[in-house]
Amino acid sequence: MMSTVVKQFSTPGHSNELVKDWIGDVRDLAHRVEDVMDKYSYHALKLEEENTMKKFFSKAYYVTVFSEIADEIIQIEKKIENVVKRRDRWLQLPHLIPNPLADIERKQPHSNFQEVVQADIVGIEDNRRQTYGLVDLLRKMLRKIGDQEHSQLMDLDTHDLEVKIKERLSGGNCLLVLDDVWNREAYTQIIDVFRNLQASRVIITTRQKHVATLAQPRHQLKLKPLEHNDAFNLFCRKAFYNCMECKCPQNLEKLAKAIVDRCQGLPLAIVSIGGMMSSLPATEYVWNETYNQLRGELANNDHLRAILNLSYHNTHGELRNCFLYCGLFPEDHEFSRESLVRLWVAEGFAFPKEQSTAEEVADRYLRELIQRNMLEVVENDELGRVSTCKMHDLVRDLVLSIAKEEKYGSAIDFSSMSHMDKDVRRLSSCGWKDKNAVKAKFPCLRTLVALGIIVSPSQLLSPILSESHYLTVLELQDSEITEVPASIGNLFNLRYIGLHRTRVKSLPESIGKLSNLLTLDIKQTKIEKLP
Structure with a gap:
C-alpha cells in the first residue's frame, strides 16, 4: 500500500511542503517495512540452516533478535497511525489526487507504444565523466569495428590496442565521431590512433567554445x-x-x-x-x-x-522507477535490452499482468520510454527491435537530482563512498581501484552497480557483501575481477548477478544457496561450468 502511494505521488511534482514531507515519511516507512521483513527472513533462514546443537546454544541470540523485530513492528504501526492522522488533519484531498494525464495514459491500449525503428550513426563518445579511461575506450572501439572477443582484449595495453585499431582500419575510409566533448584532452588522447590514416575524418560535437577551436574556423559549424x-x-x-x-x-x-x-x-x-x-x-x-x-x-x-x-x-509509478534506474549507470552507458529488462524484473518494477510475463511487461516499459524520448536507441537487431539504448546526459542530470530528492539511489565517484549515506538503497560507484579501501557499511543496500572495477574481491567486494545482507542486484559488468567471494551465498535475497565481460573463471559452491536468483549473466566470461 505505502509503496503504491510513493509510486503514485512524485515529490518534485508537488509545491506544497506539507505534501512533500508527508510523502517523504510514507517513503521512509515503506523502507522500514521492507527492512524489517527482510531482517526476519534473513534470521529465520539462518536459524533453519543451523543444526540442533547450534540452535540450542544460539537460542538466546535468536530470542533477542526476534524480540527486536517485534518491537520494530510495533513502532512502525504507531508511525503508520501518525501518518494517516496527518493526512486526514493537514492535507487537502486535491493534493493527493493522481495526475489526471498520467491516469488517462495508464488506460491507453498498449498498442500505442509500437516498436520504433531508428537509424543511428554509431561513434565513439567522450567518456569525460566515466572512469574507464582510454584503454576501455579503445577496447570498446575494437569491439565495434573488429571481431575480437572481450577476453582477447583484456590483456592488451594502450599501445597494443592502438596498433590493432590501425591494422584494422588501414587501407580503408574511417569517420570518427566524438560526441559531446568537454575538454581538449579527450580529443588528443584518441586522435593519435587516426593521425596517419589518410582517409580518416573526425567530427566533434561540443558545447564548449575552446574545444571547437580544435577545428579550423571554416570547419566550425555553430548550431542554432x-x-x-x-x-x-x-x-x-x-x-x-x-x-x-x-x-x-x-x-x-x-x-x-x-x-x-x-x-x-x-x-x-x-x-x-x-x-x-x-x-x-x-x-x-x-x-x-x-x-x-x-x-x-x-x-x-x-x-x-x-x-x-x-x-x-506524466508517467505512471512503474515507469518512473524504470526511468530513474537507468540514471544510476554511468553517463553514455549503453544498455543491452535483454539485461535492462531482467534488471527491472529483479528489482520488482515489472510483474506479470493479464496474459503477459514480467519480462514482456518490462519490455513494454522499455518501448514506452523510448517512444517518449526518455531513452535513445543506439542499435536495433535484424528484426528491427531495440538491441541497445542509452540515456541523454541532460536527461540523466535530471534523473540524478530526482533520485537524490526521492531517496531512490545515488551514483557517486568511488572516492566519495566513505561519505555516502549508510541508509542508501541503490548505489552506483564505478571504476574502483585497489589503492582505495572501502570502510563504509551499507546495511540497507539493495542494489550495487560497480562497472569497470579493477579490484581484489577480498579487499573491496567482500566487506560490502558481508554487511549488505539484503542485496537484491549485484551488477559487475566489464570489471577485471577474477573471482566471486564465497560470502555471496549468504545473500538470500539476491535475484540478479551480472558478471558480463569479467575475468571470472569459476563460481563458488555457495552460489547454489541463492534460491531467489533469477538471472546469472556470465556471458563473455571464462566460466566453463556451474557448481
Whole structure:
C-alpha cells in the first residue's frame, strides 16, 4: 500500500511542503517495512540452516533478535497511525489526487507504444565523466569495428590496442565521431590512433567554445535553435507518428504550436514533449491541461528542465522507477535490452499482468520510454527491435537530482563512498581501484552497480557483501575481477548477478544457496561450468 502511494505521488511534482514531507515519511516507512521483513527472513533462514546443537546454544541470540523485530513492528504501526492522522488533519484531498494525464495514459491500449525503428550513426563518445579511461575506450572501439572477443582484449595495453585499431582500419575510409566533448584532452588522447590514416575524418560535437577551436574556423559549424516550421514538423513527427503523414489535427494545431513555441527551438525539448504527447489522447481538454502544466513548470525551471520535468511527472509509478534506474549507470552507458529488462524484473518494477510475463511487461516499459524520448536507441537487431539504448546526459542530470530528492539511489565517484549515506538503497560507484579501501557499511543496500572495477574481491567486494545482507542486484559488468567471494551465498535475497565481460573463471559452491536468483549473466566470461 505505502509503496503504491510513493509510486503514485512524485515529490518534485508537488509545491506544497506539507505534501512533500508527508510523502517523504510514507517513503521512509515503506523502507522500514521492507527492512524489517527482510531482517526476519534473513534470521529465520539462518536459524533453519543451523543444526540442533547450534540452535540450542544460539537460542538466546535468536530470542533477542526476534524480540527486536517485534518491537520494530510495533513502532512502525504507531508511525503508520501518525501518518494517516496527518493526512486526514493537514492535507487537502486535491493534493493527493493522481495526475489526471498520467491516469488517462495508464488506460491507453498498449498498442500505442509500437516498436520504433531508428537509424543511428554509431561513434565513439567522450567518456569525460566515466572512469574507464582510454584503454576501455579503445577496447570498446575494437569491439565495434573488429571481431575480437572481450577476453582477447583484456590483456592488451594502450599501445597494443592502438596498433590493432590501425591494422584494422588501414587501407580503408574511417569517420570518427566524438560526441559531446568537454575538454581538449579527450580529443588528443584518441586522435593519435587516426593521425596517419589518410582517409580518416573526425567530427566533434561540443558545447564548449575552446574545444571547437580544435577545428579550423571554416570547419566550425555553430548550431542554432530550430526555426519555427522545422520545430513544428519535428514535434508532429513525434506526437503524431501514428497519423497519416504525421499531420497535426486541425483542432489541436493552435495548442501544438503554443507548446512548440515554449521549447524555444531546442530539439531535445521538442522530441521529449512530442514523445510524451504521443501517449495522450488527442483531445483539446487533455492537451490544454498539459500546456497549463508546462507553463507552471516554466515558472520554476529553465525551458529544457521544465519540459523534462513535465515528461517525468506524466508517467505512471512503474515507469518512473524504470526511468530513474537507468540514471544510476554511468553517463553514455549503453544498455543491452535483454539485461535492462531482467534488471527491472529483479528489482520488482515489472510483474506479470493479464496474459503477459514480467519480462514482456518490462519490455513494454522499455518501448514506452523510448517512444517518449526518455531513452535513445543506439542499435536495433535484424528484426528491427531495440538491441541497445542509452540515456541523454541532460536527461540523466535530471534523473540524478530526482533520485537524490526521492531517496531512490545515488551514483557517486568511488572516492566519495566513505561519505555516502549508510541508509542508501541503490548505489552506483564505478571504476574502483585497489589503492582505495572501502570502510563504509551499507546495511540497507539493495542494489550495487560497480562497472569497470579493477579490484581484489577480498579487499573491496567482500566487506560490502558481508554487511549488505539484503542485496537484491549485484551488477559487475566489464570489471577485471577474477573471482566471486564465497560470502555471496549468504545473500538470500539476491535475484540478479551480472558478471558480463569479467575475468571470472569459476563460481563458488555457495552460489547454489541463492534460491531467489533469477538471472546469472556470465556471458563473455571464462566460466566453463556451474557448481
